[in-house]
Amino acid sequence: MQDETGEMSWPLVERRRSVRSEDPSGHLAQLSRANELLLSLQKMAVTLSSSLDADEVVQRGVENARRVVSADTVIVALLDQSDGTWTIVAGPDDVIGSASLNRDSPALRCIESERPVEASTGTIWAKAAHGVYQSLRARGQTLGFIAGEWADGHRPTVAEREAIVGVADALALALDNARIFARLAERVAHDERSRVARELHDRVSGSLAAIGFELDDLARGVDEAKRTEIMRVREHVGSTISDIRRLLDDLRADRDGRSLDATSVRELADRMSRRSGVEVAVRHGIDSENLLDRLASDGSATEIHLMIREALLNVERHARARRVDIVVSTYDEELMVVIHDDGRGFDPDLRGHGISGMRERAEWIGASIHFRSGSDGTTVTIRLPLGDVGS
Numbered sequence: 001m002q003d004e005t006g007e008m009s010w011p012l013v014e015r016r017r018s019v020r021s022e023d024p025s026g027h028l029a030q031l032s033r034a035n036e037l038l039l040s041l042q043k044m045a046v047t048l049s050s051s052l053d054a055d056e057v058v059q060r061g062v063e064n065a066r067r068v069v070s071a072d073t074v075i076v077a078l079l080d081q082s083d084g085t086w087t088i089v090a091g092p093d094d095v096i097g098s099a100s101l102n103r104d105s106p107a108l109r110c111i112e113s114e115r116p117v118e119a120s121t122g123t124i125w126a127k128a129a130h131g132v133y134q135s136l137r138a139r140g141q142t143l144g145f146i147a148g149e150w151a152d153g154h155r156p157t158v159a160e161r162e163a164i165v166g167v168a169d170a171l172a173l174a175l176d177n178a179r180i181f182a183r184l185a186e187r188v189a190h191d192e193r194s195r196v197a198r199e200l201h202d203r204v205s206g207s208l209a210a211i212g213f214e215l216d217d218l219a220r221g222v223d224e225a226k227r228t229e230i231m232r233v234r235e236h237v238g239s240t241i242s243d244i245r246r247l248l249d250d251l252r253a254d255r256d257g258r259s260l261d262a263t264s265v266r267e268l269a270d271r272m273s274r275r276s277g278v279e280v281a282v283r284h285g286i287d288s289e290n291l292l293d294r295l296a297s298d299g300s301a302t303e304i305h306l307m308i309r310e311a312l313l314n315v316e317r318h319a320r321a322r323r324v325d326i327v328v329s330t331y332d333e334e335l336m337v338v339i340h341d342d343g344r345g346f347d348p349d350l351r352g353h354g355i356s357g358m359r360e361r362a363e364w365i366g367a368s369i370h371f372r373s374g375s376d377g378t379t380v381t382i383r384l385p386l387g388d389v390g391s
Helices: 010-020 024-049 054-068 106-112 158-219 224-253 262-276 289-297 300-319 355-364
Strands: 073-080 085-090 117-119 130-138 141-150 279-284 323-331 334-341 368-374 377-385
Touching: 054 073, 054 085, 054 141, 054 158, 106 117, 106 130, 106 141, 130 158, 141 158, 158 224, 262 279, 262 300, 262 323, 289 300, 300 323, 300 334, 300 355, 300 377, 355 368
Parallel strands: 279 323
Antiparallel strands: 073 085, 073 141, 117 130, 130 141, 323 334, 334 377, 368 377
16 A cells, blocks of 8 residues: 555555654664565465465465464454355364354454454454454455454554455465366366267277177177177177266266265265166265365365265176165264165175275275175275364
8 A cells, every 4th residue: 555655565654654763773673573574475475376275275374374463363264155154264173164153243344344353352263352354355256354363352563464464465366366276177177077078989989889780790690609709799898888888977977076965975876876777775864064074175075985986886787786775974983884785795805896996095084994795785884083074
């Protein structure tokens, strides 16, 4: 901002004040501190904007805010534009992940103000006695807000309030860039999946179908022994075409950020049921949005989703089952997923059936996976300790 002399920014204003002061040493110290803050903010603006991951942007923003603001805690809350809900993504353990900000909260007054809003009541952190809140805005949209809160009722200095404004500007820009990048990445991934699906359908699947027809013609002109061999190859070609069609189905329906919410699991089950005719029933007992969000953010949801999909593909390809039951629940601080089919069973110690890949996925996220198979079918049980994931 410009002052009446045309000079820019509050550190330069402080410099002029120090020259006019009868006690220049004190003002020069204040100027030195102000310029240190400005330098920190400039560094933060560079480092934040270089990241394209929203979680990393928030983490860096909080770390840098702590360097320039002497608050007891720094809190970041983000706004979901689709439904107007607020989620605290950084702050003390007892408030992080909360989506229950009161609409009358003094903190939310900052979204209507260009300048920081201060409050001594209605602070977000229960231990806080005073807070300063600054909105995060980019391209005319409110992304959220950042807050500094103090437990001892400390009143922030002008420099600290300005520092929060600087942090908010840099953080909002970096968050907006990360969101734009995420949308672009999603679009690129979608376009690439569509391209692969077209290639598989137009070239690979079409070529295999043509080979199958040629094998049919060839089988009609040979003796019985050779016809049996040709039809065995024809069967393999048909099986490969079916596998490709299943892959096409998944590519066209798949989404980034696979989830474990009820809708995603049921969509997975419905796709398998439509392809194979096998009845698939889902019982989903997780209603905690906080837990589902945490599982999605740390990658656990994606890996478990893929394990469920692999288990269903095994049933479809090998089990000759009539029914599959999927149960997703939490029990005794664990996430538990059970997939049971009534098929013919298999030897879990044998290679194949995607079992090694499922075990690797479980190991990556710190989960356990157990296979029990016999004449009454196969049961796959996945257990993930929730621990610090939350519920």
